[in-house]
Amino acid sequence: MTTLNAAANDTAATAGPRGFASPQGVAGSQRAHTAPANASSVELRNITRTFGAVTALSDFSLTIEPGEMVALLGPSGCGKTTALRALAGLEDINAGTILIDERDVSDLPAYKRDMAMVFQAYSLMPHMTVRQNLEFVLKIRKISAAERASITERYLDMVGLSGHAAHFPHQLSGGQRQRVAIARALAVNPKVLLLDEPLSALDAKVRVQLRDEIRALQLESGITALFVTHDQEEALAMADRVAVMYQGKIAQIGAPQDIYERPESEFVARFIGQVNDISGTVSGQHATTAFGSVPVLPGSVTGAATVLVRPENIAIEPAGSGAPASTVGIIEQFNYLGSVASVAVRCGDVLINAQVPARDGQHLVLGSAVTVALREAPALAV
Amino acid sequence: MSTYASHVVHGPEHGSVRDDVTVTPDAPVRAGARAAATRRQTAFRRVVYLVSILLMAVPLVSLVEYSVRFPLTGAVNLDAWRKIFAGRTNEYTTLDNLWLGLTNSLIMCLITVVIMLVLLLPTMVWVRLSGKKFSRFVEFVCLLPLTIPAVVLVVGLTPIYRVISTQILNSSAIWLSFAYVILVLPFSYRAMDAGLRAIDLKTLVEAARSFGASWLTVLLKVIVPNIKGALVSASFLSCAVVLGEFTLARLLAKDNLQTALFVINLSDSQVAAAMSFLALALTTILLVVMDLIMNRAPKAPKKLDASKTYRAPKKRIKDTTR
């Protein structure tokens, strides 16, 4: 929370008047942005949604600050899409309240909620050209013809598709279609921008590129946004805050760094990134394992436990002669991945997966003996 | 930690989120706009169903009623049905024509289906395997009979069948099957095309051939078992076409079920009504069974139960990360 504000203050001076900083050099959630005064706040309060015997959302609550982009992340069936659709008004709710700008919209039908949604696929009307797709929604909002034309031009330009205005959706690639869908959503200046797995249907490379573009557009326009994804990387890269969901509830919500580095439950620790299960004993604020001791995160158990250590927090050195036997292992697998190397070390009956920068991995040889140590990063013990 | 979060779950002891899915009793939906729309839609659908079923049932019911109620006097008896179920006996020689027509039609069902399968299946498999070269041609030819009316076809078939009746084969009605194969092409093509599309034909065939299977084996033991549904569908549809065919038989002066019904109507309309009902009912059952067989596909997969994928380790896991 404080880190976010600090970052905002830091870069506000260097960023443009709307606080928009280029996405290239800024990582994760710490992008500076100042929400324009007219951005909307969203609150979902104690939402419950059941389908017969199945509970999709169970007492689900979420607040989205004006101008913020929140990601709902979770495995299939966790309720993230239901939550998004409930906010959009496309799903009914059994209990709870939905507030936009502190106004109760729970009983409002979808078409009165002043939002805009981008779907995974088939967002665009197939029988309309790109330009017509945009003008169609602007017409619904009763915007005059002249303004429609200029708004359409502006937003198509923003996504770099001005040359395709007269094309039909089937003439565009998947990435282009999604760009049009996003331009269309932004063009109506909605209170909330909703995205339902917008990148899932695209190729990997297009996905990464579009990810940054969507984020940049959202920041520039300052619109409050909620998006759903099952791709962790996407969630961590795009959102201001990530809500990890499980079985209709939020397991943990926080900035991407918090989610990744300070998971509060085993589910979140395992769901995000990778972990090694290392047995150890917890006493006080530390866990002692065969490979060293680490501080433990709040939410850890005490006594005998499994410490969940991330691969990048495993330090590997070629074994010197004086190394204690319990920390020595043999490299069983070595996978060079370009920028990093993934190394699997067998210590006794445990297989430890470590991730080292590629250049450090240059002196590691398959079959050689190495010492395994744990870095001083806090870990969860379960 | 995060002041935004108003709801954070801390699971039981070991930090794992393993609460069971809360099962609430069917809670009422809150003034749901979507639910209201769905209700309206369901009501509309039910009304339409009701009206359609009524409209479809009335002709059938009338047929049955007609068959038991002598039209002029109103006397009700099961004479017509008795005649039918007596089968081919000397007692009701007036029905001989009907049995002849029925027998012919049933034989033609068989012949047509056999010819259709033997002709169409290898061809379609071959076309799919040898690239796209002839696929549009085959598709076009197979859909052509939909657009060439039977009456038109029969004008051109008359001289051909004259030759067949006199010089090549005899004048028995069952040789109509040759022409019937053409009539069933569109239905069979569509059904088998759907079936072949659904399997990875090239890979199956290449795999079988690489193990040394002969083409016959490939066809009978590899392809056919995998498209059984489509083959059944094509066969049943073909039977339905053959049983209901009237135009060719009439204009080429052959006896089949429909022409026999037509003739019998002139002498004993109640039997005609009873037989029509049976034929309609049978064809409907044929199609319903076919549909059930075709669509025995598994239902949409249930959503993954996350607890099964992210099961907390019951004991300490000695190795492996995720």
Added chain:
Amino acid sequence: MTTVPTSVGRADAARPTGRGAGGRPPAAATSVSSRTWVRALSRDAGILPFFAYTGIFLLLPTILVIIGAFTARDGGFSLDGIHQALNARTAKIFWTTTWLAAVTAIVGAVVGSVIAYALSTAPQGSVSRRVITAFNSVLAQFGGVMLAFAFIAMLGTNGMITRLLHSLFSVDVPSNLLSSMAGIVLVYIYFQIPLMVIVFVPAVDGLRSEWRETTMSFGGTTRTFWLSVAGPILAPRFLGALLLLFANAFSAFATAAALISQQTIIVPMAIESAIRNENNTNMTAYAQVLALGMILVIAVIMALYAALQRKTARWEQ
């Protein structure tokens, strides 16, 4: 049919030495090119059985009809057959068939599309939907004579509904209803509607839920959706189905034959009477001209249909 000559042309090109047309290598062919030619043929041999069979029983009859319409009795080319056929009676028959097809197509399309929409709202696996679809299939495509009998049982002189209407509402159904045009229209509608349902349900199914939800999330009402999205998307399919219904009714024979005797008021029946007329062998030519006329009408209809299909196929993403 305008498309048939093309396939005949293609047929010739693909045929082996059998007919001796097309495919004959140039006189100065080297042994190499004739070998590749033979190899190409044997590669394509798989199409032969299908080709031969449909050639004899589908293409040949069609060719005979077309050629026969232009052949004089002594075998030479002649337009006599056509001249003979172009009289008021033929025109009347074609006209009757045309408006019969048009009326029943329009009624069938409108009513059928409503039923199709209702069916599409049901989940695809639902039993009622499948049974209704199967029964529609039977009525639409395999019903002919049996449907006619059913109508006689319903609305004939002693029909069930006739008696019901008389006793309940004192309404008298005209006794010759079924052998009149009105009766035929009624029976035709009875198989046109199911055909529309079968043909149109896939189109309605193709309306993706995302389109409706997009419209709603942007502020459009159901009315907006139907006017600006579903309507324009379904319109070509609707028109295409309408054309199919027209072609279907135009070609229908069995139903009319079962209801009407001693009259030839529609083209198929005229063809029948021409074929069966053993007294006057000139009638064969007449039948062929009528058949040619039908081919032309249907060809136009199907060309329009194909154009519409191509237009909507573009939209499939």
